[in-house]
Amino acid sequence: AQSVTQPDIHITVSEGASLELRCNYSYGATPYLFWYVQSPGQGLQLLLKYFSGDTLVQGIKGFEAEFKRSQSSFNLRKPSVHWSDAAEYFCASKIIFGSGTRLSIRP
Amino acid sequence: DSGVTQTPKHLITATGQRVTLRCSPRSGDLSVYWYQQSLDQGLQFLIQYYNGEERAKGNILERFSAQQFPDLHSELNLSSLELGDSALYFCASSVNPPGAGDTQYFGPGTRLTVL
Numbered sequence: 001a002q003s004v005t006q007p008d009i010h011i012t013v014s015e016g017a018s019l020e021l022r023c024n025y026s027y028g029a030t031p032y033l034f035w036y037v038q039s040p041g042q043g044l045q046l047l048l049k050y051f052s053g054d055t056l057v058q059g060i061k062g063f064e065a066e067f068k069r070s071q072s073s074f075n076l077r078k079p080s081v082h083w084s085d086a087a088e089y090f091c092a093s094k095i096i097f098g099s100g101t102r103l104s105i106r107p
Numbered sequence: 108d109s110g111v112t113q114t115p116k117h118l119i120t121a122t123g124q125r126v127t128l129r130c131s132p133r134s135g136d137l138s139v140y141w142y143q144q145s146l147d148q149g150l151q152f153l154i155q156y157y158n159g160e161e162r163a164k165g166n167i168l169e170r171f172s173a174q175q176f177p178d179l180h181s182e183l184n185l186s187s188l189e190l191g192d193s194a195l196y197f198c199a200s201s202v203n204p205p206g207a208g209d210t211q212y213f214g215p216g217t218r219l220t221v222l
Contacts, residue, residue: 034210043109043197044213090150095140095165097150 002027004091006098014106015083021076021101023091033074034092035065038100044090050074061085081105110134111214113198119220125186128217132179132200138162139181140201140211141173145194156181157204185219193221 003026013019025031032051036044048059055067065076074091086105091098110133120126132139141153143166152165156175167173170188175181185192195218199211 032209036213041218043111043215044199045109046210046212049210095152095155095163097142097152099149 002093002096004093004096004098006089006091006101008101009099010102010104012104012106013081016080019076019078019081019085019103021089021091021103023074023076023098024072025074025091025093026072027093031074031093033065033067035059035063035074035076036090036092037061038088038090040087047076047089083107109212109214111198111200111212113196113214113217115217116215117218117220119222120188121222122188122190124188124221125184126188126219128183128185128196128198128219130181130183130198130200130214132181132198133212136200136202136212137179138201138204138209139175139179140199141167141181141183142197142199143194144197144216145191148194150197153183162204188221190221193219195219 005024034049035047038044047063048057050057050067083105088100090100112131114129137158140155144150153167154173155163159175170186173183195216197216198214201209201211203209
């Protein structure tokens with residue numbers, strides 16, 4: 001069965017530090033991968049998506065993600081985090097969502 | 108603002124009751140998805156409609172039902188409510204039919220509390 005795994009439940013990084021959130025998927029065909037962000041009490045906002053083509057995709061708010069088929073991964077990265085990036089991040093493949101990673105920012 | 112609207116924003120009710128959650132998709136979107144987000148289950152896909160027809164079903168209980176109307180808005184009906192049904196219910200919409208690589212746009216959600 002198709003699955004999406006986010007191994008990190010909670011990550012804390014210092015403001016200005018780099019960030020990488022991990023996502024692994026299990027799917028035979030083109031996975032159609034997404035990253036969403038959810039602030040407390042809010043809906044999900046799309047950060048970026050990968051359907052095909054260039055494996056490094058750029059998103060909003062300075063985020064990027066790299067699709068690696070050999071590792072079944074689609075990790076989200078940001079070179080320098082801001083306090084406003086504190087939120088819950090979800091990786092998804094179509095309608096299958098990972099369990100989320102909560103990001104806290106240390107001042 | 109995604110363009111997807113959901114009403115009501117909050118709903119508090121008692122066990123055994125029935126409620127209806129409403130979703131209006133983005134203009135031009137034909138697909139509507141419903142999700143349940145709870146602390147213990149995470150974000151779970153419930154059901155999808157495309158242009159009025161049910162197209163995919165996920166972990167939706169028999170006590171729950173949904174429909175998409177000719178004007179493309181959708182309603183999720185939850186009956187015989189239990190404490191465990193307390194959750195955030197999200198609606199999302201997209202342009203394409205199921206199976207296509209499509210982007211879903213999420214509404215702000217309805218927070219259901221069952222007392």
